[in-house]
Amino acid sequence: MPDVASAIVTELCALSDDALLDRLQRAAFSYFLQTCHPDTGLIADTTRDGAPASIAVVGFALACYPVAVERGWMTAADAMARAVTTMRFLWHSPQGEHGDATGYKGFFYHFLDRQTGRRVWQSELSPVDTTFLLAGILTASAYFTAEFPDAVEIRELADALYRRIDWRWMQNGDGTVWQGWKPDTGYLHYGWEGYSEALLMYVLGLASPTHPLSVHSYDIWTSTYQWEHLYGHDCLYAGPLFIHQFSHAWLDLESIQDRFMREKACDYFENTRRAIAIQRQYARRNPHEYEGYGDNCWGLSAGEGPGPKALRLNGRHRRFWGYVARGVPYGHDDGTLNPAAMLASLPFAPEMVLAALRHVCQRYPQVADERGLRNGFNPTISDDGSPCWVSTAHLGLDQGIVVLMIENHRSRLIWRLMRECPDIKLGLRRAGFEGGWL
Secondary structure (H helix, E strand, O other): OHHHHHHHHHHHHOOOHHHHHHHHHHHHHHHHHHOEOOOOOOEEOEOOOOOOEEHHHHHHHHHHHHHHHHHOOOOHHHHHHHHHHHHHHHHHOOEOOOOOOOEEOOEEEOEEOOOOOOEOOOOOEOHHHHHHHHHHHHHHHHHOOOOOHHHHHHHHHHHHHHHHOOHHHHHOOOOOOEOOEEOOOEEOOOEOOOOOOOHHHHHHHHOOOOOOOOHHHHHHHHOOOOEEEEOOEEEEOOOOHHHHOOHHHOOOOOOOEOHHHHHHOOOHHHHHHHHHHHHHHHHHHOOOOOOOOEOOEOOOOEEOOOOOEEEEEOOEEEEEOOOEEEOOOOOEOOOOEOHHHHHOOOOOOHHHHHHHHHHHHHHOHHHEEOOEEOOOEEOOOOEOOEOOEEOOOOEHHHHHHHHHHHHHHHOOHHHHHHHOOHHHHHHHHHOOOEOOOO
């Protein structure tokens, strides 16, 4: 296996930057073809055997189909057929407050059985994961504008699915949106506080044509933000990289500002650039002295790790976690890095990302294979004879964000589609965004 990985990486490193990105983008897209259930269109959360569907990953897949058409990896007819299969299934799947449904109040449970669409793992009705599903639905609707029957049905289903979501119900009053609901216990005991991937959720919730969030819910949420000074950078704090990327996959936030950012003379795009700089500075300083960290080896985000376990390595006690949201400079750090989070930073810092990508692939060839980038690697701990621990799985969220962010860097396709989407523009304006393209 190491020889195969080395051969793949040697081939990748010999490519030009554009060819390298094309190869990795297409490999990431293949995930959605390999893990899609043919009858439901639902996509597996990971490549692990028996993994259920993740509704957020389904949303990323729906947004990636237009990319595949533009890149010539799939015909428009095939892409539309896949999208309409998925959206038909979601529309007709059972909605109800019992625990064996697919969703309730227009929202969907976080994890679903790929064949039946029924809730699994006692997962929560998830507003943020439903948001990423809806974002993919709206991308497909914005891209497939012809009058072919499948394209017309995609647009009709997108409108119906959006209208069915009762965003105000998920507010459970006049405050912020709650993080979820379960049929046996009701609303989860916490709402959204602090800057997070929920930005897109508020934009789409505020724009709802039927049950919109109250406008002041966004102001309440942004009042919980933490503005900090870290390593010489003033920034809106969030530790894991994915928080600075996921909403940006659909929202072109460069040079537009809400009230919070106007007061700080910044915007969310620039804030993500600063977050990347903080990640690199943290890796350079390497306060916990993990192996490999440096200017070209960074990327702390949500993902799998070699734990949970504790080891004594080189005379030092080390604790390792499994799946957790890692972040800097506060929060979990056990030496595990996410190469997909690093690559998804491409639109914000392309030269830094390409240098880091080549360095990581050359030094740790196990992170890349024919399916794209693994979810995580940890050079501090060896595993099965390998010089570093590497996740055995590929995760759908990783593959989706890689496809979309590479495309936004190369052609701005998703940003262009969403800039023309009336719902996106309305939601941004209701959240108080002004300036720039808006």
